[in-house]
Amino acid sequence: MSANTDSTRTAGPAVVVPSARRTLVSTGIGNAAEWYDWAIYATFAPFFSKELFNPADATSAILSTLAIFAVGFVARPFGGFVFGWIGDKLGRKTSMTLAVGLASVGSLLIGIAPTFGAVGAFASLVLLVARLIQGLAHGGELPSSQTYLSEMAPRERRGFWSTLIYFSGTLGIVAGTLMGAVLTGVLSKAQMAAFGWRIPFIVGAVIGLYGLVMRARMPETEAFEGIKEEAEAPGERRAPSLWKSIVEHRKQAFQVIGMTVGLTVIYYLWAVVAPTYAATSLKIDAGQALWAGIAANVVFLAALPFWGKLSDRIGRKPVLIMGAAGSALLHFPMTWLLRDSAWQLAVSMSVMLFFIAAGAAIAPAAYAELFPAHIRTVGVGVPYSICVAAFGGTAPYLQTLFTDVVKQPWLFNGYAVALIVVSILVVLGLPETKGKDLSS
Template sequence: MTSQSPPAVVNQAAQKHKTRQIMASSIGNVIEWYDWYTYSFLAGIFAGQIFAADNHLVSVLEAFAVFAVGFFLRPIGGLLIGFLADRWGRKNTLTLTIMLMGAGSLIVGLCPTYETVGALSPVILVFGRCVSGLSIGGEFAANTTWLVESAPPGRRGFFSSFQYVSTTIGQLIASGFAALLTGLLTESSMSSWGWRLPFIVGALICMVGLWIRAGAAETRQTDKAVRRPKMFDAIIHYPKASLMICGITIAGTIAYYTWTTYLPSYAQENSGITASKSLMISTIGLAFFCVIQPFMGMLSDRIGRKPMLLASSGIFAVGIVPALALVRSVTGFVPLLVVVLVGMVILAAFTSISAAVNAEQFPWHVRAAGVGFPYSLTVAIFGGTAPYVGTWMTKISHPEYFGWYIAALCAISFVVYLFLHETHNKELD
């Protein structure tokens, strides 16, 4: 007679496996976005050390130009590393991406100053950010696929939600660490060496991530009889699904980068609220946003993805103009916080399930590359430019145009969602 493990032991082992998969997926997102936001928070501090401009503002602009270069390498990373994930397996590729994360962060943290090596200093910085840009595009492609494929039946929305849970945690850690260092160190110490610490710490955390991912399970089939995909197979053979990813992503990415990243600056520029108040509101909003993701993911497993996508894009399309008008007119802490929190709930209806919806559009053999390239390209075009577009419209004395711009993009996605097939009950191959 074959012995069997007691049900309690089996359930415990299964739960441990699920937890390990979520942790292994989340750690990469935490590190990647910690590094990404650390750069944006500290660029104004270290810019003078790397760039030889007479004007500090010019140095800061050059530092943010490097940041933009890394942003536009994300689609290349999504295509290239997504292709590797489809051929080599998700787990193997995610080992590569977390090593690239550590390398990119370490290069920036140890980058010599302009005074030491001259023009080579900004070249090294650019190289480090290019490595980070490639890794973040590839991390999303392989990570999204791996996370959703790890989910039990009827739980893909819940598993998917941890994509943005981990992203938000990384952002919160970055802002907290930067605030701690600027509070503890003098201005001269921070500009000379203190800014390097967060990047070096990020590289060290990658070692922890490697250990966590070593014990996780592969989700890609490894049948040698199945033809391995070529790099552009997803685009060539599934053009409709590729375009769908773009349409699905437009509303979510413009809303996400506006509401979680640019809103504090928008409020300061247009309402007169102090920087400390707007940043505090943003921090509370991000913490709230992080907590509600799993609940929204579970809701989508019950009612479906399509109703939530339609609700999110529709409410933003109709409500973003009056919402931003409120932000421009309200100076009180509590009213502005309420506006931010309501927006976070609407936004979470998209972010909590975006990984699941994207993964559900492609068959397994091209899923990572199929998701990675169009998603990262759309984010780079619409999400990465959101702060610039909003600032430019304020500069030309028409900040209200920004709301109409967002509304138009959300309306495009709303139309796409109308034609989207419901996928929450679809069985992944």
């Protein structure tokens, strides 16, 4: 009997049996490692931009670093397709294991990259290759782990279980941010430039390898085992081709993009790059900005299970709409609050992340509930990765460009709010899928 069935036998407070606990921990630690790898790039960009790019122009160096942050997202749709195919054909567990292993390779490459002063533009090339590798891995990680967790969860608690994706991911982000705060506190600026920025990337590679071992020991989901048995049964009708299945479910693919477009931009702005933006564009002390980011992400962690449980009670659509509407209404006021101090950053991030948590908490469940089992991983992975690449990946660069170069930050903020409105309109047209059977 699989973990999702065992875990439903509870009386009073939920008790997770060992098999389910291993499933949650293995999924969570691998996901945390991937998000850690992804987030420390933004956290440590101010420190290594002058080391891997021409240090003569500081503004150009940071913009180039953020541009490669965006380029890394280009690989995500390919990762969504490749790892989605692996997840739907070879198993969710196989896809997740390969993804976390590849991400650790990308992190190691950044950690040992030569400097611009030593090898010139080759240093920038190494960084680009590493980010493309991480983009490929991260493009496969999220849809694979989202599908796996949604299929393993009891249907009546799927919204709550799905919060593990962003909960564990945020722990990875907080770990990276905390490391940044600690390192900037104990190392001088010269030491951070010389070697301090390398430490978190090497640590990320080690964590990723540990996650790979844990995931290799996980059970496969019953939904995938059912697909496999059906495909191997004599006389059974062959499953439709991958491309035919993608075309048949194009409506759901566009719904994934519509649901994601607002969430991905607003999430990356407030959860990932806000401390870096505060330090580089608003000139808030870098160490204080990192600590403010940690405090706000604790609020986010607390809000995730609240929204997940609420969606299991009242449905996915009301929660998605409440979170998006709150984010849209408060984005401008919170950007006006954020001026020149760390406490302003902590308050504005906390308020925004409380509402952003609504979509982040239940998006994995909502995505999985849109597709049948035989196309679920790639059906989510490709449109999700395309959307994140096109909108989430470019958000930090556009924000810096409109703030520091164009000097019209309101244009970018209006763009972010408009995308949230798009997501609200798409969610209004979705069917309610709470409690849907994912076995077929």
